[in-house]
Amino acid sequence: MKFDKPLIPGRLIERYKRFLADVELEDGTVITAHCANPGSMLGLKDAGSRVWLSKSDNPKRKLAYSWELLELDDAMIGINTAHxxxxxxxxxxxxxxxxxxxxxxxxxxxxxxxxxxxxxxxxxxxxxxxxxxxxxxxxxxxxxxxxxxxxxxxxxxxxxxxxxxxxxxxxxxxxxxxxxxxxxxxxxxxxxxxxxxxxxxxxxxxxxxxxxxxxxxxxxxxxxxxxxxxxx
Incomplete structure (x- = not known):
């Protein structure tokens, strides 16, 4: 499964209400991304973690960004349970x-x-x-x-x-x-x-x-x- 566009790096600020995550992008902008993951995400939601986001061009979407990946030590972890x-x-x-x-x-x-x-x-x-x-x-x-x-x-x-x-x-x-x-x-x-x-x-x-x-x-x-x- 290839991502449609290059993913966007950032740093996790907080994951909350199960399906929302605040992320600081590399230019300092803070955005709210959709977190398509209903689980507890135990061990995968520490503030400051490096994350990767996709961005949709669909104007009807409430949240343009989606949290796709987490970089943890030497591992890459897929967050999006829709995939x-x-x-x-x-x-x-x-x-x-x-x-x-x-x-x-x-x-x-x-x-x-x-x-x-x-x-x-x-x-x-x-x-x-x-x-x-x-x-x-x-x-x-x-x-x-x-x-x-x-x-x-x-x-x-x-x-x-x-x-x-x-x-x-x-x-x-x-x-x-x-x-x-x-x-x-x-x-x-x-x-x-x-x-x-x-x-x-x-x-x-x-x-x-x-x-x-x-x-x-x-x-x-x-x-x-x-x-x-x-x-x-």
């Missing part, structure tokens, strides 16, 4: 995800379950439908260990239950955790943050829901799929 579906879709179409290869059709945001939409639905006449739910990962509390979730997610547990329902109906269901940071080498569930999600995950995988993890390559020009990560 993972597109990153994964591009990787599937480029046959970069072996576990999800050889499907003829890919559909986005298809209704299923109890008033939900699956992120990606893969279909082929020769095999069962494959329901793919994508989760963004950027929590890291120990060196190299990426974790999900960074806050309680009842919605995430609901998705696991609905993926289990698809398996019982004879389909294939895959939970794909996309690690949007460059300093991770393994993955685990943050069961101390959300025990209910960890329990829902255990039940889902027992019933046949598959779980895979992929790392991203991140730069100020693009975010692409890198390689699979093991569960710790």
């Amino acid at each position: 993972p579906n597109r990153i994964v879709e591009e990787a599937i179409l480029a046959e970069q995800i072996a576990e999800l290869a050889d499907y003829e059709h890919l559909r986005r945001e298809v209704k299923y379950g109890k008033n939900s939409r699956i992120d990606l639905l893969l279909q082929d006449e020769a095999k069962p439908d494959c329901y793919v739910e994508v989760k963004n990962v950027h929590l890291l509390r120990q060196p190299g260990l990426a974790e999900f979730p960074d806050s309680v997610t009842k919605r995430g547990a609901k998705h696991l239950a609905e993926l289990s329902d698809m398996v019982r109906e004879g389909h294939r269901a895959v939970m794909l955790y996309l690690v949007q940071r460059t300093d991770a080498d393994r993955f685990a569930l943050a069961g101390d943050i959300d025990p209910a999600y960890a329990e829902a995950f255990a039940q889902a995988t027992e019933q046949g829901v598959e779980a895979i993890v992929y790392l991203c390559d991140i730069s100020t020009s693009e975010i692409t799929l890198s390689r699979p990560l093991p569960f710790a």
Whole structure:
């Protein structure tokens, strides 16, 4: 996934009200950017951190700037949770995800379950439908260990239950955790943050829901799929 235009550097002043962030640009201008991230962003919102923004030319947007990346030590971290579906879709179409290869059709945001939409639905006449739910990962509390979730997610547990329902109906269901940071080498569930999600995950995988993890390559020009990560 390439960014449409060169990103704009700045320094984070404050992230607040979940979806807003004040940033000082290099010329000293202070702007308010949209933060497309509903999570707690634990460890990723310290004042003074170097951030990268995109700017929209759409005059109808209330906030022209969007917070895209965070630079932390030697790592680049993707902040925008609107991007993972597109990153994964591009990787599937480029046959970069072996576990999800050889499907003829890919559909986005298809209704299923109890008033939900699956992120990606893969279909082929020769095999069962494959329901793919994508989760963004950027929590890291120990060196190299990426974790999900960074806050309680009842919605995430609901998705696991609905993926289990698809398996019982004879389909294939895959939970794909996309690690949007460059300093991770393994993955685990943050069961101390959300025990209910960890329990829902255990039940889902027992019933046949598959779980895979992929790392991203991140730069100020693009975010692409890198390689699979093991569960710790």
